[in-house]
Amino acid sequence: MTTKKDNHPIGRGSATDRDPNTAEKFQFWIHPDQTVNPFDIVAAEHFPAEGSNEPSRTFGLVTNIKHFTDAGSHLANLISNDFGEEVNQPPQTPRQGANVAEAAVLSNSADIYMPVRNESRIYFADEEDIHQALGIDGIPEQRRVPAGLIQMSNGAQAVAYLDRDFVLGPEAGHVNISGISGLATKTSYAMFLIQALLQKSAQDEIAVILLNVKYDDLLHIHEPRELSEEEEKVWKQLGLEPKPWPEDRVHYLLPNGKQTHTTGRPNCFADPLPQQHKVYAYALRETAPKLDLLFSDIPDPNDTLGAIIGEIMSGLSGNEPAWRAVQTWDDLLTKPPLVQQGIPQKFQNIHPSSVGRFLRLLRRVVKTRQTGIFVSQLFTRMTTIEKEIGNIKGGHTYVVDIARLAPEEQTLVFGDVLRTVYGLYSGEMLPFDDYTPPEKVIIFVDELNKYAPARGHGESSPILDQVLDIAERGRSFGMILFSAQQFLSAVHERVTGNSATKVLGRSDSAEINAGNYRFLDQDIRYHLTRLDKGELILSHPIYRQPVKIRFPRPPFRQSRAAK
Amino acid sequence: MANPFQPLQGALGVLVSQAEVLPATGQAVVDMVTSDLDEIYDQKTGGQPDVEKVWETDVRALYRTVRPIHRTEKHGFRYFLDGSARTYFIGTVLEHNRATPVQVSQVGAAMVKREDDGRIRVAASRRAILLTLEKSQVSDTLWQALEGAIKGTKGYALCDSATNNRYADEQNLQEARPRGAHRANWYMRELELDLARSVQREDGGWLVMDGSLGNEFEDWDGAPLVGVAKTFRRDSLFKLGTGPRSKTLNLFGLLKDLQENQRTLVFSRNDEGKIVFWYVRIRPQRGLDYPLMGVVKVEMPNPGRQLLNSDMVDEISGWLVAERRVTPYGRDGRWHAHLYPIYIAERVVRSLFYSEDALKSGIRWPFKSA
Numbered sequence: 001m002t003t004k005k006d007n008h009p010i011g012r013g014s015a016t017d018r019d020p021n022t023a024e025k026f027q028f029w030i031h032p033d034q035t036v037n038p039f040d041i042v043a044a045e046h047f048p049a050e051g052s053n054e055p056s057r058t059f060g061l062v063t064n065i066k067h068f069t070d071a072g073s074h075l076a077n078l079i080s081n082d083f084g085e086e087v088n089q090p091p092q093t094p095r096q097g098a099n100v101a102e103a104a105v106l107s108n109s110a111d112i113y114m115p116v117r118n119e120s121r122i123y124f125a126d127e128e129d130i131h132q133a134l135g136i137d138g139i140p141e142q143r144r145v146p147a148g149l150i151q152m153s154n155g156a157q158a159v160a161y162l163d164r165d166f167v168l169g170p171e172a173g174h175v176n177i178s179g180i181s182g183l184a185t186k187t188s189y190a191m192f193l194i195q196a197l198l199q200k201s202a203q204d205e206i207a208v209i210l211l212n213v214k215y216d217d218l219l220h221i222h223e224p225r226e227l228s229e230e231e232e233k234v235w236k237q238l239g240l241e242p243k244p245w246p247e248d249r250v251h252y253l254l255p256n257g258k259q260t261h262t263t264g265r266p267n268c269f270a271d272p273l274p275q276q277h278k279v280y281a282y283a284l285r286e287t288a289p290k291l292d293l294l295f296s297d298i299p300d301p302n303d304t305l306g307a308i309i310g311e312i313m314s315g316l317s318g319n320e321p322a323w324r325a326v327q328t329w330d331d332l333l334t335k336p337p338l339v340q341q342g343i344p345q346k347f348q349n350i351h352p353s354s355v356g357r358f359l360r361l362l363r364r365v366v367k368t369r370q371t372g373i374f375v376s377q378l379f380t381r382m383t384t385i386e387k388e389i390g391n392i393k394g395g396h397t398y399v400v401d402i403a404r405l406a407p408e409e410q411t412l413v414f415g416d417v418l419r420t421v422y423g424l425y426s427g428e429m430l431p432f433d434d435y436t437p438p439e440k441v442i443i444f445v446d447e448l449n450k451y452a453p454a455r456g457h458g459e460s461s462p463i464l465d466q467v468l469d470i471a472e473r474g475r476s477f478g479m480i481l482f483s484a485q486q487f488l489s490a491v492h493e494r495v496t497g498n499s500a501t502k503v504l505g506r507s508d509s510a511e512i513n514a515g516n517y518r519f520l521d522q523d524i525r526y527h528l529t530r531l532d533k534g535e536l537i538l539s540h541p542i543y544r545q546p547v548k549i550r551f552p553r554p555p556f557r558q559s560r561a562a563k
Numbered sequence: 564m565a566n567p568f569q570p571l572q573g574a575l576g577v578l579v580s581q582a583e584v585l586p587a588t589g590q591a592v593v594d595m596v597t598s599d600l601d602e603i604y605d606q607k608t609g610g611q612p613d614v615e616k617v618w619e620t621d622v623r624a625l626y627r628t629v630r631p632i633h634r635t636e637k638h639g640f641r642y643f644l645d646g647s648a649r650t651y652f653i654g655t656v657l658e659h660n661r662a663t664p665v666q667v668s669q670v671g672a673a674m675v676k677r678e679d680d681g682r683i684r685v686a687a688s689r690r691a692i693l694l695t696l697e698k699s700q701v702s703d704t705l706w707q708a709l710e711g712a713i714k715g716t717k718g719y720a721l722c723d724s725a726t727n728n729r730y731a732d733e734q735n736l737q738e739a740r741p742r743g744a745h746r747a748n749w750y751m752r753e754l755e756l757d758l759a760r761s762v763q764r765e766d767g768g769w770l771v772m773d774g775s776l777g778n779e780f781e782d783w784d785g786a787p788l789v790g791v792a793k794t795f796r797r798d799s800l801f802k803l804g805t806g807p808r809s810k811t812l813n814l815f816g817l818l819k820d821l822q823e824n825q826r827t828l829v830f831s832r833n834d835e836g837k838i839v840f841w842y843v844r845i846r847p848q849r850g851l852d853y854p855l856m857g858v859v860k861v862e863m864p865n866p867g868r869q870l871l872n873s874d875m876v877d878e879i880s881g882w883l884v885a886e887r888r889v890t891p892y893g894r895d896g897r898w899h900a901h902l903y904p905i906y907i908a909e910r911v912v913r914s915l916f917y918s919e920d921a922l923k924s925g926i927r928w929p930f931k932s933a
Contacts, residue, residue, distance in 0.1 A: 032682070070894065070910070071893075072892070072893035072894050075893070076890070076891070076892040080888055080889040080903075081888060082887070086888065090635070091681065091889050092885045092886055092887075092888045093677060093886070093888075093889055094681045094682065094889070095889045096683070096907055
């Protein structure tokens with residue numbers, strides 16, 4: 001209740017001739033000794049509910065604070081300081097001024113949406129109020145997933161809970177995180193949220209696939225990190241255990257490198273290597289069904305590349321006679337049916353020059369620029385992404401390292417992951433045994449803009465199609481995409497639009513004026529440029545307005561980048 | 564929200580039922596007082612224009628330079644008092660061949676206190692709503708009925724515009740409507756005086772009142788105060804000294820050489836020394852249109868009639884000069900002589916008033932429909 005004895009009014013509703021309160025917004029002046037900040041949640045006393053004597057409460061999210069004085073102009077202020085001569089001494093009488101906060105209406109405890117009245121007493125909301133204001137009180141206990149701490153200017157804190165049905169489906173799904181890099185926030189938050197989901201779900205319900213795109217950020221998630229007392233307290237406050245991933249439930253998939261066969265060391269930044277790792281690579285025959293992914297970034301307006309790739313994929317996968325001699329990447333590049341005596345051949349109805357272009361592009365990817373994942377044959381100790389991801393188990397986490405790969409290789413691996421998962425869950429891949437994939441799988445990838453860039457409508461690429469499949473249809477099958485990127489505007493809007501939960505870290509002022517941020521109130525948008533490390537804006541379908549949250553640092557050892 | 568003027572409806576009902584009422588066209592109309600009321604009152608109560616007596620200990624120079632004394636150095640002026648009155652003509656009452664305007668006034672006064680950190684808070688305030696008629700123009704029966712309707716309604720008063728109306732009397736105003744408006748202003752003056760007398764002040768806390776003090780302060784025995792007038796009589800003639808070096812200056816002559824941060828000698832009103840006054844230039848003449856701009860007249864009760872200690876006057880003047888910051892520049896035509904805390908006190912009073920819209924809508928003649 002707002003009249004709790006330790007809760008004092010911090011101001012009063014203020015509606016003026018020119019600045020009225022509305023059903024959507026209200027304003028209040030703030031007691032001169034009181035500090036209020038944007039994103040504080042306040043409660044305004046309002047009409048009592050029918051048949052009650054207790055005032056109802058209208059909750060509002062502070063979006064902006066203005067300071068007014070009775071100075072008619074800046075000139076008046078200059079003149080007030082001895083015509084600008086006095087800059088040091090305090091004024092004899094400080095000019096009368098008021099801080100007036102604007103608040104976006106979140107809800108009313110009695111469903112009364114009449115505008116907040118002038119002079120209504122305003123209080124800081126407490127945790128119970130905040131939950132009511134945001135709609136969290138309507139989330140059943142078993143569906144609540146802690147997503148961070150809402151911290152108010154008066155020191156009050158409240159746990160921001162997400163509704164798991166709106167994160168993992170069926171109601172809505174996917175999480176997208178934006179923000180400039182360097183604040184070590186996006187990946188940390190994704191990992192925090194995944195841990196929260198894992199801890200609040202049945203042990204074998206969710207499988208997690210993490211793509212490690214930078215240094216060894218995610219290659220030590222099973223190693224504990226020493227937490228400060230304060231950090232530990234926040235974890236506890238959120239109702240979570242500050243523990244790293246259990247070692248027996250993490251599987252690291254590291255790419256084969258050019259020197260791996262001599263040194264035994266995969267092509268990754270981790271040092272030392274995680275014990276429980278496997279090395280993956282791509283031989284031609286195993287890669288054939290996803291050959292198209294290698295050419296995702298190549299413009300192909302007439303679909304000539306697509307036609308050649310389609311023929312090769314079908315020929316190799318079907319083991320057609322013309323392709324039987326083609327067993328390795330070298331074979332494909334130098335032998336019939338595409339090449340004869342070093343000269344590209346006409347193939348089906350495809351002109352030799354188009355075949356030649358395809359071969360040049362393929363050679364660049366799998367020979368010239370390759371980092372070592374393209375191998376002539378898979379050795380016994382090697383594995384494939386398809387094999388590993390095709391056998392994911394609930395409660396287990398699979399970290400696929402692509403940090404040191406070339407861009408085309410990264411696209412191939414990410415596409416391979418998505419295609420394999422999609423195949424598993426959509427029923428395209430039929431297991432030969434009684435294997436059943438876990439109920440849900442979360443796929444986390446940073447730098448999503450590489451794979452699903454914002455483009456004009458109508459353009460597509462194999463990897464984009466794959467991402468869109470997951471974004472638009474994945475939720476119904478249990479595939480949930482956790483994605484991150486620096487700039488929301490750089491990602492395809494059908495992907496971000498399908499992410500029901502959006503998380504925004506600090507962004508620059510040019511970025512926040514992009515149309516993708518229209519869902520935010522303009523004042524809140526500008527606040528994005530001032531967020532500190534560890535602060536995020538969280539938008540969730542249950543919440544009536546985005547809220548600012550803090551979250552604890554991960555309990556596992558972080559990479560050298562984070563150090 | 565209830566009609567704030569509902570308590571008046573009984574009295575208006577009496578007028579409608581017991582006399583003939585000609586309502587004001589287009590609801591209530593604002594009635595103004597004389598625009599330079601302060602100046603006229605100063606002139607009328609200030610006695611003779613000739614000023615011959617200097618009333619301080621050190622008379623060596625006509626002008627004395629003072630040093631602005633900031634509140635952080637010595638916080639002298641802590642209390643500030645101002646009032647406001649607004650009068651509306653709402654109709655005319657006819658009883659046989661007698662007629663009187665009927666006016667409603669909102670009157671208030673507020674004293675604000677400045678804390679040591681500079682913050683202002685309201686120390687006390689008064690507010691009243693007046694129903695004003697000229698008593699001699701209505702029958703005793705009607706007047707008594709009006710008194711009965713108003714009596715006991717807190718914050719409301721029935722006024723006779725003909726009596727207890729010094730502002731109008733001093734100007735010899737005869738017109739009933741201006742007299743009614745001036746009656747409200749005199750009521751305001753009484754509220755101010757009441758606040759000045761009744762509010763307990765911290766030791767050493769001086770009060771600054773807005774405007775000329777008037778004769779009613781001649782025997783002041785309360786806590787220390789000064790009146791600071793932004794506009795004042797201009798017909799004063801200062802006859803200084805005797806013998807060959809004596810000189811006579813009119814007000815303009817006296818003030819034209821008064822520089823920023825200077826005060827004049829202290830003079831006595833009516834040569835009696837019960838009220839003494841002097842002038843302080845709080846703003847430089849440059850940038851101002853007129854030599855009298857930027858100058859305030861300070862009046863102080865001196866019931867003991869002893870000469871003022873010049874150092875004390877310097878100190879008071881120093882406090883005053885420091886008050887030029889902040890200024891309500893652009894908000895008031897007299898900004899150059901306005902003291903900001905006084906301006907705030909006036910704002911406090913105005914905030915106690917109902918808006919003109921509320922007043923116009925709230926005051927309705929209770930005519931019975933045909």
